[in-house]
Amino acid sequence: xxxxxxxxxxxxxxxxxxxxxxxxxxxxxxxxxxxxxxxxxxxxxxxxxxxxxxxxxxxxxxxxxxxxxxxxxxxxxxxxxxxxxxxxxxxxxxxxxxxxxxxxxxxxxxxxxxxxxxxxxxxxxxxxxxxxxxxxxxxxxxxxxxxxxxxxxxxxxxxxxxxxxxxxxxxxxxxxxxxxxxxxxxxxxxxxxxxxxxxxxxxxxxxxxxxxxxxxxxxxxxxxxxxxx
Numbered sequence: 001x002x003x004x005x006x007x008x009x010x011x012x013x014x015x016x017x018x019x020x021x022x023x024x025x026x027x028x029x030x031x032x033x034x035x036x037x038x039x040x041x042x043x044x045x046x047x048x049x050x051x052x053x054x055x056x057x058x059x060x061x062x063x064x065x066x067x068x069x070x071x072x073x074x075x076x077x078x079x080x081x082x083x084x085x086x087x088x089x090x091x092x093x094x095x096x097x098x099x100x101x102x103x104x105x106x107x108x109x110x111x112x113x114x115x116x117x118x119x120x121x122x123x124x125x126x127x128x129x130x131x132x133x134x135x136x137x138x139x140x141x142x143x144x145x146x147x148x149x150x151x152x153x154x155x156x157x158x159x160x161x162x163x164x165x166x167x168x169x170x171x172x173x174x175x176x177x178x179x180x181x182x183x184x185x186x187x188x189x190x191x192x193x194x195x196x197x198x199x200x201x202x203x204x205x206x207x208x209x210x211x212x213x214x215x216x217x218x219x220x221x222x223x224x225x226x227x228x229x
Contacts, residue, residue, distance in 0.1 A: 063191040070187040074180060077187025081194065090183055097176040104169035111162035114139055118155050 061081045070077025075090040117133035125131045136158065137146045211220035 058195070061191040061194050063188045066187040066191040067184055070184045074183060077184065078190070081187060081190045083190060086186075093179055094176070097172055097179060100172040101169055101176065104165045104172060108162060108165035108169055110135070110138070111158055111165055115155065115158040115162050118150075118158060121150070122152070122155065 059082070066077040066080050068077075069080045074094060075087050078084070078086045078090060114133075114136035118136040121132050121136070132146065132150070136154075139158065139161075140146050140149050206223055206225050209220070209222045209224045211222075213219035
């Protein structure tokens with residue numbers, strides 16, 4: 001009876017051990033696969049992917065382009081050189097010259113018309129005050145009778161005024177052209193000296209100097225100036 005029990009129990013025990021070994025082997029195999037996968041993933045993450053390097057060159061304006069831009073349109077060369085703070089100076093000056101040209105030209109036209117009409121009236125309407133032109137009468141001071149200014153002296157004065165405003169108008173035009181050329185030169189020089197660097201070691205030294213009296217020179221006191229760079 002005991003023998004039968006032992007025989008029945010042994011196969012079950014053997015089968016159980018075989019199952020445990022199979023399970024352990026499976027677990028070990030899965031663990032090994034997981035370990036390999038984790039190592040592979042860590043190795044992949046540790047690989048540095050080469051990124052393209054973008055090299056940004058420092059801005060250096062071309063002097064020729066700066067001059068051409070400034071010649072095409074005033075102030076454009078300064079914009080190209082990235083000196084935006086100069087634009088109010090550029091356009092403020094041009095606005096002032098434009099006003100001067102316009103104002104002098106208007107007065108020139110008025111004086112020219114007055115001079116021409118007064119010359120015509122002196123030659124043709126000396127005896128007809130009612131037919132005088134209004135253009136030259138506008139230059140007569142308020143409260144003064146126009147007939148008191150109906151003479152050659154007033155005509156000569158109108159001519160001087162006409163010449164005065166013509167000279168100022170022409171001078172304003174010349175100065176405007178010169179102002180235009182100055183800003184063209186400024187754009188060129190500014191582009192040339194855009195990356196000009198002054199050495200930090202540039203310095204001026206002033207120190208006293210004392211020279212003893214010798215048989216060739218008297219005793220001297222003074223200062224010595226030196227520039228180091």
